[in-house]
Amino acid sequence: MFYREAGQFKSTYQTDQAIFPIVQDRWFMALVFIVAFVVIPLVADEYWHQAIIIPFLILALAAIGLNILTGYAGLVSLGTGAFMAVGAYSTYKMSTAFPDLNIIIIFLLSGVFAAMVGMVFGAPSLRIKGFYLAVATLAAQFFILWVFNKVEWFFNYSPSGTITAPPRELFGVLVTGPEASPVARYYVCLVFLVVFAFAAKNMARGRLGRSWMAIRDMDIAAEIIGIRPLQTKLSAFGISSFYCGVAGALYIFCWLGSAETEAFDILNVSFPVLFMVIIGGLGSVLGAILGAAFITLMPIFLTNAPPMIGIHLAADLQKHIEEIILGLMIITFLIVEPAGFNRLWQIAKEKIRKWPFPY
Amino acid sequence: MSAEPTVGRKIGDVILDVANVSLSFGGVRALNGVSFDVNEGEVRAIIGPNGAGKSSMLNCINGFYKPTEGMITFKGESHHQMETYESASQGIARTFQNIALFKGMTTLDNIMTGRNLQMKKNFLWQALYFGPALKEELENREVVEKVIDFLEIESIRKTVVGRLPYGLQKRVELARALAAEPDMLLLDEPMAGMNHEEKEDMCRYILDVNDEFGTTIVLIEHDMSVVMDISDRVVVLDYGEKIADGTPDEVRANQRVVDAYLGVQHD
Numbered sequence: 344m345f346y347r348e349a350g351q352f353k354s355t356y357q358t359d360q361a362i363f364p365i366v367q368d369r370w371f372m373a374l375v376f377i378v379a380f381v382v383i384p385l386v387a388d389e390y391w392h393q394a395i396i397i398p399f400l401i402l403a404l405a406a407i408g409l410n411i412l413t414g415y416a417g418l419v420s421l422g423t424g425a426f427m428a429v430g431a432y433s434t435y436k437m438s439t440a441f442p443d444l445n446i447i448i449i450f451l452l453s454g455v456f457a458a459m460v461g462m463v464f465g466a467p468s469l470r471i472k473g474f475y476l477a478v479a480t481l482a483a484q485f486f487i488l489w490v491f492n493k494v495e496w497f498f499n500y501s502p503s504g505t506i507t508a509p510p511r512e513l514f515g516v517l518v519t520g521p522e523a524s525p526v527a528r529y530y531v532c533l534v535f536l537v538v539f540a541f542a543a544k545n546m547a548r549g550r551l552g553r554s555w556m557a558i559r560d561m562d563i564a565a566e567i568i569g570i571r572p573l574q575t576k577l578s579a580f581g582i583s584s585f586y587c588g589v590a591g592a593l594y595i596f597c598w599l600g601s602a603e604t605e606a607f608d609i610l611n612v613s614f615p616v617l618f619m620v621i622i623g624g625l626g627s628v629l630g631a632i633l634g635a636a637f638i639t640l641m642p643i644f645l646t647n648a649p650p651m652i653g654i655h656l657a658a659d660l661q662k663h664i665e666e667i668i669l670g671l672m673i674i675t676f677l678i679v680e681p682a683g684f685n686r687l688w689q690i691a692k693e694k695i696r697k698w699p700f701p702y
Numbered sequence: 703m704s705a706e707p708t709v710g711r712k713i714g715d716v717i718l719d720v721a722n723v724s725l726s727f728g729g730v731r732a733l734n735g736v737s738f739d740v741n742e743g744e745v746r747a748i749i750g751p752n753g754a755g756k757s758s759m760l761n762c763i764n765g766f767y768k769p770t771e772g773m774i775t776f777k778g779e780s781h782h783q784m785e786t787y788e789s790a791s792q793g794i795a796r797t798f799q800n801i802a803l804f805k806g807m808t809t810l811d812n813i814m815t816g817r818n819l820q821m822k823k824n825f826l827w828q829a830l831y832f833g834p835a836l837k838e839e840l841e842n843r844e845v846v847e848k849v850i851d852f853l854e855i856e857s858i859r860k861t862v863v864g865r866l867p868y869g870l871q872k873r874v875e876l877a878r879a880l881a882a883e884p885d886m887l888l889l890d891e892p893m894a895g896m897n898h899e900e901k902e903d904m905c906r907y908i909l910d911v912n913d914e915f916g917t918t919i920v921l922i923e924h925d926m927s928v929v930m931d932i933s934d935r936v937v938v939l940d941y942g943e944k945i946a947d948g949t950p951d952e953v954r955a956n957q958r959v960v961d962a963y964l965g966v967q968h969d
Contacts, residue, residue, distance in 0.1 A: 356843045357836070545831035549839060550814075550821040557804050557815050564802035567764055568882065569790025569819045578825065626806065 362544060379533055384526045392525035393598075395643055400532040401593045403635035405612070406619040407536075407543050407628055408586025413617070414625035415547055416579035417559030418468050422461075422480035424612035425487035426584040427591025428604060429457040432497050434592035435506040438519075439499060446511040446519060450535075450592045457588020458581040460487070465580025469573050484613055488604045498603075507601035519596040528597040535593060536632075539586060544628045546582065555579050556626070622673060624685025633684035641669055713934070714742030717886060717918050718763065723772035725758055725942075732758040733769070734942040740886070745912055745919045747929045749953075750939035751963050756922045757799060759939065760888045763920070764789040764796055777885065791819055795884035797875045799891045799922075805864040809874050812863055813849060816881030817842040849880050853907060869900040873907070880911060887911065889921040893928060901925065905932055926964065930954065938963065 351366060353359040363369045387396060405423060412418050433453040438446065464483035468476050491497050498506050510520035517523040518531050546552050554575045557565035566572055595602050605611070615638055623634020645665040649656060656664070680687055718740040725733040733755045740746045748756045761767040763774060765784040773780050776792055795816070804812050821842060827835035850856055853873050858866060863874055872892065879887055892908065893901045909932060911917050923929045929936060930950040938946040938953055940962040946953050953959055 356840050356847070360839065360843070542829035546825060546828050549828040549831060549835065550818055550823070551825050551828050553807070553811055553815045554818060556807050556811070557818075560804035560806050561802050563766070563786075564798065564804070565815070566786040567766065567790065567796060568815055568878070569787050570815070571787045582825065 360548070362541075362548075376537075379537075380530075384529060387525075387529075389525050392529050395640065397525070397529055397532055397598050399635055399639040400529070400536045401590050401598055402616060402619065402639055403632045404532075404536050404539055404593065405587050405590035405616050406623065406631035406635045407540055408583045408590060409616050410620045410623070410625065410628065410631040411543060411547075411555070411586065412579050412583035413620055414627065414630070415552055415559065416555040416576060416583075418465070418576060418579060419473065419477040419617075420480040420583070421477050421609065421613050421617065422464060422483040422487075423587055423616045424607040424609055425464075425484040426457045426461050426587035427594060427612060428488060428491055428607035429460045429584075430454060430588025430591030431595040431602075431607070432491055432506065433457070433588070434596060435508075436497065436499075438509055438511060438596075442509070442511075446513055446596070450589055450596075453592045454585040454588040457591065458585040461580045461584025461587070462577050465577055465584075468576045468580065481609070484609050488607060491604045503603075505601050505603045506595060508596040508599075511596075521600045523597075532593055532597050535589060539589070540628055540632065543586070547626075547628065551578065551582075559626075618673065622676060622683055624683030627683075627685035629688065630683050630685030633688070637684065641672065645669065711743065711913055712916070713744050716740070717742040717777060718920070719773075719775040720759075720763070721773045721775070723759075723762055723769045723774065725755070725762060725767055726770050731942050733762070733939075735772070736939065736942070736944050737772075738937045738944065738947055740918060740920055741934075742885075742918055743912070743916050744935065745908070745921070745933045747933035747936045748920065748922050748939060749924070749926075749929055749936060749963065753941075754939040755942040756939055757890055758942075760796065760890055760920070760922065764794050764888060790882060793885035794888065795879035795882045795886075796888035797872070797879050797890060797892060799894065801868075801871045801875055803863045803871055803875055803878070806862065808860050808862055809855060809866070809877075810846065810850075810859045812874055813846045813877045813881045814842065816878040817846060819882065820845075845883070846881050849877050852880070852910070853877050869896055872896070872900075872904070876904075876907065880915075880917075883915075884917060886918040886920065889919065889923075891922050891924065893923055893925055901928060908932060 351364075353364070358364070363372060383396065405427060409420060409423050412420050430453040433456040434449050437444065437449045437452060441449075464480060467479045471479060492504070498504055508520045510517055510522055512518065513531070516527050518527045547555075554565070554570045557568065557570055558572060558575050562572060565575075591607065594606070599606060619634035619638045620631055621634070622637055623632070624630025642665055645668055646661070649661065716739045720739065721737050723733055723736050724731065736755070736759065748759060750756050758767060762769045763776075765786045765788060768783040773782055775781075776794065779792070804815065807815075821838055823835040823838050827833065831839075850859060853876065855870065855873055855877060858870060858874075863871060866874065876889075876892065889908070893904050896904065905928060908919060908921070912919050921933070933950060935948060936946075936950055936953045937944060938956070938959045945958045945962060946956045948956075954964070
């Protein structure tokens with residue numbers, strides 16, 4: 344009744360192809376932006392920023408990156424953690440080597456490094472598909488992290504083997520390192536996520552995205568139309584790894600502050616990000632963000648829920664129950680809605696559109 | 703439908719020449735020294751019983767299979783072997799026997815992929831979706847809309863093709879091939895599994911494409927009444943060998959074709 348396209352006539356292809364063709368969608372997005380840019384920094388305290396919102400933003404960025412590769416181009420990757428590590432270590436090397444270089448430029452350059460590494464490890468994708476490709480990217484995961492652990496040059500020969508984010512300023516405000524305020528770091532991550540999410544959406548609905556999906560859905564037909572498989576797959580690997588690289592840089596510089604390669608472990612990063620993409624919905628930017636929200640928020644909710652309703656458990660028992668419940672929720676959800684949150688969102692929109700009539 | 707050329711229809715010189723093409727898979731000879739040619743603007747049919755090598759022939763023409771022997775010349779350019787993706791830039795488009803649409807994408811997106819070769823802007827422009835990239839997208843959308851209009855599929859523009867009925871999917875596939883504005887269109891059983899009405903529609907579209915755009919058409923079809931009605935010349939294959947070549951009437955009268963494929967004489 345309130346949410347429908349009736350009466351909104353499009354007279355040019357440009358308006359028909361807009362990201363949010365319906366006026367109510369645009370209002371909704373405006374509202375989301377106001378909440379994200381104004382309300383959250385005002386209300387959220389340090390715990391919320393550090394424990395919930397910043398990791399959510401960073402992992403959402405990585406999930407969008409992986410969704411480009413796995414969702415749009417149909418290439419399964421377990422190397423997310425490694426590509427993020429490439430971004431993080433190159434940011435560390437560059438920011439310590441060139442302290443005066445703007446930190447945003449360093450983040451973007453690190454993404455470019457990650458993209459190059461991603462394309463090298465993506466090269467086998469022309470020949471191998473599915474699980475076999477997943478295993479090949481798994482090799483990237485272990486090999487790259489091993490290199491970062493073994494070659495001391497990468498962590499500037501520090502005896503602990505960790506990399507620590509040096510304090511860097513942006514417009515006179517400290518944005519990286521342990522002393523930076525949570526709000527400043529929140530804004531950096533938020534701007535990156537918003538800009539990159541729109542860029543991903545634009546690529547996905549343009550020629551590049553159509554090529555990716557064509558290769559994913561029917562590679563032979565795509566090739567006969569003139570889509571070159573190697574170039575298309577490598578572009579997916581490159582752009583996906585760029586996103587992961589930037590996310591990895593933010594992961595250390597705007598969230599953890601300091602870390603070793605363990606932070607980019609397959610169980611810490613690669614699998615959770617893949618789950619975000621699957622639960623959120625393959626082939627959807629919004630899905631990646633929703634999936635990231637679910638995977639980062641749900642454990643925190645489960646930690647806080649029992650005390651709220653008056654149940655106090657031993658910490659380790661609580662932790663185990665939390666993992667069991669989270670696992671059960673993921674399984675149940677995937678059985679009920681295999682296409683993920685994005686599909687649920689579309690169904691909800693469809694229902695609102697027809698409300699109050701059943702069809 | 704009639705076999706007589708409509709006004710304005712022009713048959714030109716040879717556009718595709720298939721010379722002595724053989725194709726083997728291990729010990730199996732799918733094609734054995736097949737030669738024929740296709741003139742510009744012509745509707746050329748390839749018929750034959752199942753397993754005669756018809757689809758293999760099309761696959762050789764657009765580079766999906768590499769012939770073991772022989773030469774294929776398209777628009778004066780000879781090639782013995784080529785990459786599959788090169789055929790599209792040479793001006794060859796095709797549809798498939800089993801629909802090969804991109805199931806997860808909308809009709810519009812599917813047809814837009816047919817314009818991929820005409821779109822050149824790099825990914826940075828596309829990420830911005832602004833300026834030249836937007837202009838390019840809109841220009842190509844306009845071409846696509848003309849094809850959509852031509853094939854009367856406006857109402858399913860934004861439907862995901864996986865949800866469409868079979869007949870419409872076939873039409874979308876034709877639309878995707880046409881969006882590339884090809885010089886030659888290869889149709890692999892465009893009417894398989896359709897009812898009478900859908901077949902009539904499809905015939906009309908094929909003839910219109912040939913007529914209005916002057917596109918050369920090579921088609922494989924099992925419905926003999928259709929083939930004999932719409933094609934100018936027919937090649938008959940059997941066990942990978944060419945057994946007849948000529949106008950529909952000549953082919954129909956050929957005793958070897960009757961024995962191998964048609965069975966009883968058509969009337």
